[in-house]
Amino acid sequence: MAYTQDELKQQVAKAAVEYVKEGIIGVGTGSTANFFIEELAKVKHKIEGAVASSEATAQRLRAHGIEVFDLNNIDGMDIYVDGADEITEHLHMLKGGGGALTREKIVAAVARQFICICDETKYVPTLGKFPLPVEVLPMARSYVARELVKLGGQPALRNFTTDNGNVIIDVHGLNITDPVAMEAKINQIVGVVTNGLFAARPANVLLLATADGVKTYKK
Numbered sequence: 001m002a003y004t005q006d007e008l009k010q011q012v013a014k015a016a017v018e019y020v021k022e023g024i025i026g027v028g029t030g031s032t033a034n035f036f037i038e039e040l041a042k043v044k045h046k047i048e049g050a051v052a053s054s055e056a057t058a059q060r061l062r063a064h065g066i067e068v069f070d071l072n073n074i075d076g077m078d079i080y081v082d083g084a085d086e087i088t089e090h091l092h093m094l095k096g097g098g099g100a101l102t103r104e105k106i107v108a109a110v111a112r113q114f115i116c117i118c119d120e121t122k123y124v125p126t127l128g129k130f131p132l133p134v135e136v137l138p139m140a141r142s143y144v145a146r147e148l149v150k151l152g153g154q155p156a157l158r159n160f161t162t163d164n165g166n167v168i169i170d171v172h173g174l175n176i177t178d179p180v181a182m183e184a185k186i187n188q189i190v191g192v193v194t195n196g197l198f199a200a201r202p203a204n205v206l207l208l209a210t211a212d213g214v215k216t217y218k219k
């Protein structure tokens with residue numbers, strides 16, 4: 001049976017709710033994460049609340065009556081649930097299509113398990129067809145763009161301001177043969193806040209919605 005992309009996102013969001021037991025849940029940003037919020041709202045009696053990876057997600061959680069905690073006021077969390085723009089069999093991800101990559105990486109770092117929820121269009125052999133988002137301090141944008149060219153990319157400034165008041169440079173055409181090394185190299189450029197490669201800390205679980213049902217991959 002053929003499903004629409006939204007139906008696949010909904011199926012994978014439902015599957016992710018099986019991982020929700022108690023306590024505080026880390027919640028990502030984007031259309032797939034939004035489907036997860038809908039499902040989380042149905043089991044909100046089980047949890048204390050959530051930590052949001054963006055202002056948009058925080059608003060949506062509150063609208064569903066889910067309390068949003070400041071990350072600085074909690075000890076930790078069991079799971080962080082979020083989508084991705086691309087993910088490989090190694091559970092390395094490319095994220096940040098929605099511009100929330102820095103807060104996403106911070107919340108993910110605190111969580112014991114990263115549960116990535118995707119439809120099968122996101123499952124790729126190698127990362128980099130989707131332009132890599134890099135969050136940059138505004139005064140450093142030209143310098144960082146020149147450094148990204150030296151790494152083989154074609155930078156394009158996005159018309160967007162992040163929740164942190166910074167800009168996003170989308171890098172096209174990067175040859176990402178070693179995602180862990182590329183993530184570190186870009187983060188070393190002065191003025192970069194972070195980049196959308198989630199490879200040093202890959203997902204722990206991938207729930208992938210396919211035409212044959214939701215498949216689970218674990219690291």
Ligand SMILES: O=C(CO)[C@H](O)[C@H](O)COP(=O)(O)O
Nearest residue numbers: 030031032083096097098100
């Ligand atoms: O990284 C993200 C936002 O910064 C999202 O997880 C990513 O862009 C996927 O979004 P969607 O679920 O809408 O396809």
